[in-house]
Amino acid sequence: MSLQLTIHKTKKKKEKPDYNNLSFGKHFTDHMFIMDYSAEKGWYDPRITTYEPLTLDPSSLVFHYGQAVFEGLKAYHSEKGVLLFRPDKNFRRLNISNERMNIPEVDVDFMVDSLKQLLHIDRDWIPSTEGQSLYIRPFIIATEPGLSVKPSGEYKLMIILSPVGAYYSNADQMSPVKIYVEDEFVRSVKGGVGFTKTAGNYAASLKAQTKANELGFDQVLWLDAMEKKYIEEVGSMNIFFKINGKIITPALNGSILDGITRDSVIELLRYWNFDVEERRITMEEVYQSQQNGSLEEVFGTGTAAVISPVGTLQWQNEEFTVNNNETGKLSLKLYETIAGIQTGKKEDPLGWTIPLDS
The missing domain is CATH 3.20.10.10 (D-amino Acid Aminotransferase, subunit A, domain 2)
Structure with a gap:
């Protein structure tokens, strides 16, 4: 089944943080990507929507047996526009994690394209100061409710975005x-x-x-x-x-x-x-x-x-x-x-x- 991405933009944008004092992973953009999986449908309903809390059943298997994988990559401002660094490698590695954790694989090309569309929508969150970037966190969690020890039959894949400063302060960036x-x-x-x-x-x-x-x-x-x-x-x-x-x-x-x-x-x-x-x-x-x-x-x-x-x-x-x-x-x-x-x-x-x- 061909996946069709839908987009629901927020009606109320957030106030952006002070980009002179960015911490790692503390601030998040206006939107996120979500896609669901069921054993009957496979991956379905990919969408870009407002960044907001999730509602999950307390017995969701991720809380009890730890079926969860993630990736981390960045988008950068440049004189040539916004650049991504080897994003296909991250989604291929996500599939390696998926295979070992018994989670269904994802379509790498579709995920890269979906990420680019998400970045287009929230591109005004990408910092332009040297040493800063937009951190990208794709992740998958097991969402089937139940307490049996087994692979989940339901999953949720999300991508969230966070503007970040240099990992170390400029003075310490290359200090041993x-x-x-x-x-x-x-x-x-x-x-x-x-x-x-x-x-x-x-x-x-x-x-x-x-x-x-x-x-x-x-x-x-x-x-x-x-x-x-x-x-x-x-x-x-x-x-x-x-x-x-x-x-x-x-x-x-x-x-x-x-x-x-x-x-x-x-x-x-x-x-x-x-x-x-x-x-x-x-x-x-x-x-x-x-x-x-x-x-x-x-x-x-x-x-x-x-x-x-x-x-x-x-x-x-x-x-x-x-x-x-x-x-x-x-x-x-x-x-x-x-x-x-x-x-x-x-x-x-x-x-x-x-x-x-x-």
Whole structure:
């Protein structure tokens, strides 16, 4: 059945927030996208409507058994108009999460087109100041009422939009962060759901993140669940190491998220003829490379901050610095290049951006 998008614009627009003091995910635009699913109809009734609260049955399965997946991407103002950064990759990854969480897949092309129409309607919410963007959150929840442990027969897919400032303040955007290597809790195991963007992954990470924050660290670096020695990812980022001129990042193994920025960094580095290895790497190897002086840079990659240089790591009660706690040249070059492509200030040799008005 062909899907036909309907549009119901709000009659009363919201007052916009102070764009000089934007927090992450605190303000939302006038409209949202919604589409429903039932076993009988499949995905149906896609619509753009007023942003408003939902009414759900208290027994909706999402509340009890956690069938929920999401994505995160951004729209940027540029001299070339509004740009999206690889949105098709996000909806393809949403389908990977869907498959693992037993949620019906969505039509990628239809979702990209629907997102563009939503952005057209709320385009006056897209910030134009450097470092700001419109954060886009597609997500799916299980809505069938009942308490039987089973896949839901009903779902709701939504896209909401939020104007956001830089992930860090301008002064701190590329300041190195402090990372705590978690050796008690584990995030995921091969065969589990670590490679998906499902809500439970993030709930499971909160205890360790709280502990790290209380100790004065910004993020948690997770190790593998079986041996607790192989590096996996940071709470909100994939992780890269520059050792003796070679760039190393943990290989996707079934418990690591296939980050869109991670993929972009790898493509860009290879385009620049860097030697990039996707393989297993231990904390012992990283520690020894720091001790012998061959560890040049460590940085995280993700949608929120793009590139986050790492200046400090704590592992097994020992804290050690990376690159004198300074932002590395490669980290800075990657940030400036990807952020420049996203905002249209730099050429896009790999064809990543999609103009909203195309």
